[in-house]
Amino acid sequence: MSEAQLGTREYLLAATEVDQLTVGVEEEFLLVDEESGRLADRAPDILSDVRRDGHDLQAEIALSQIESASGVCLTMPELRAQLSGARRVLAEEAERHGSRLIATGTPVLGRGSPSALTPLPRYHRMTREFRALIGDLPVCGCHVHVGLPDDEARVLVCNHIRYWLPTLLAISANSPYCNDSDTGYASWRYLMWSRWPSAGAPPWFETASDYYAAREQVIASGAAMDLGMLYWDVRLSAHQPTVEVRVCDVAPTVDDAVLMAALVRGIAATALASGERAPAVPPHLLRPALWRAARDGLEGQGVDLVTGGLAPAADLASALVRWIRPALEVSGDYELVDESLARLVLDGCGAARQRAAFSRTGSLGGVVQFLAEQTRSA
Template sequence: MSEAQLGTREYVLAATQVDQLVDRLTVGVEEEFLLVDVESGRLADRAPDILSDADGQGHDLQPEITLSQVESASGICMTMPELRAQLIGARHLLAEEAERHGTWLIATGAPVLGRESPNALTPLPRYHRMTREFRALIADLPVCGCHVHIGLPDDEARVVVCNHIRYWLPTLLAVGANSPYCNDTDTGYASWRYLMWSRWPSAGAPPWFESAADYYSARERVVASGAAMDLGMLYWDVRLSAHQPTVEVRVGDVAPTADDAVLMAALVRGIAATALASGACAPDVPQHVLRPALWRAARDGLEGLGVDLVTGELAPAADLAGSLVRWIRPALEVSGDYELVDESLARLVLDGCGAARQRAAFARTGSLGGVVEFLHAQTKSG
């Protein structure tokens, strides 16, 4: 064992009990949304007008890379009810302002209907440089994710948590899958956004890291290669945030509802607390095992099969999610989140993840326009 590994292990073993850890782990969520025209259901480049008129009103609302996207970011929260209230408030505000401008706010990972003209980028130098550097990859946009931030005391702790979350990335992806349709087509996947986003050279599952120094070295080499213009473009599915003292989990599509986003946040915080309290190193799953597991999760979502990373065999994705909940149950009970997670996951298994709900909407309405209408109503409801 290297000195870096020993230092990280000693840090974890010195951590306090899970009840004290949960009290220290803050949580926040960023949500990206699409804007579509009320009449056509296709992407509408109205973000500047909507954001200007919304004027925050107590919420952190931001532009995204294209003019047909908006983003909201919660504040730093200690409890899931606090987080839920903030997410619902931002969704309601954005939905109301969108309708005032003849558009609908929809929470889906990829545009259901294609657009008739090229994507219009938000006029910032950074985004135009991205076009020059990454060329046709820009055509894959817009896509929308749900980013969960967990505040942690130092970078060694964050790396420990990153390694543990890395193991559960396929399960988190299956739970958060919400993009079966893209550009007038049923892709056959539960999360097509994940497949599109994975084309970016700095995206996907990160390596397993021995220490914070190991992490720093890896990200510097990615930036030096030009695969990322800067640390903000390190698009790993779980990473140390470049701007905040948090672990940021980016694997899931934007959640269908605020309740679905809260479920994802509770699961991620439960992993973080359990990882630090357990004193165990996360399994170093080889990339050639983890990448196919992520592909399978993107294809099947929560309704199909996933890869059991212990046995390498296929297993129901819902059972793998149940295994995660059992592992983190002590942390969830201490934080008061166990019932929320247990009931939310049971609802997902019964009603389906976001992708399954979109396909059910298509079965009811017989059209992708009907799916867009369903997404509008679902997003607006909070």
């Protein structure tokens, strides 16, 4: 996409077209002991006692993880209210069980042994099939779903989101610390998760039939046990009529999660309105761009997928907003996105804020305390 296309193209977006694009968000969290700050395998106790108040709260693969899923939303204020409510009830119940809920992609403090798995046959089979990869868990992401009318439209949108995956990762990067050390990356979660054979950026697909064929080949190879284990950074959901974006770290705050949802829906609306095919970025350029985004986050350099050269990640994020601005204005999300991105550029992405907390407190325990307070902030 040229700078002229990003900055000046205008699409005729009917309000009804954008409003029909529903959105939902899944958030994965870590549970840590309130005294030590280390992982605490208390998800079953918390889930058995929590007052759900209509929230969809679920176990994850590790007993030290817990997940919330919003309902189907049409507006960002509606989504924000649901995410905020789920974080509040989970944080309160975690505290009643001597734990803290934290939104970070990787555990800041390590532990002597791997986190125990939720006792389901599926997870034990994963251990048998994928062996030491299970030791990389738990890691926590933010998954954004956008409802779309049919699979051909979903594949069109997946291709467009594929182009912007590095920028979405840079904006969401929130996992600089892992197992008692600074990894030197903004999103260590992304590097850990990319080790899975069915993870990473998907291919560019011509049609939905091509997508189905590739999906079946991955499963036939044993790299994924089933559709749920197709861990591509953006995919057609296995169970919902949605495109699911999985590239992001779990958001530090509710506002950050809402920003990611607005950006993803804006890309989907713009792609549908244009009807144009997305640039087919070759893997040899897209993979380094994702690595660079994971390393630098929003504060450093990203890869310009037009030139192949480096550019400030914040400038690439601004280019995304310029491209989707007509859709954001129709949906009423432009001010939210513009102000949220400006705040991130000023305050830093989640990784930068974690490192700032370490500078203030002088300890990783101080980072964990900061994360617990940030996670439940309204």
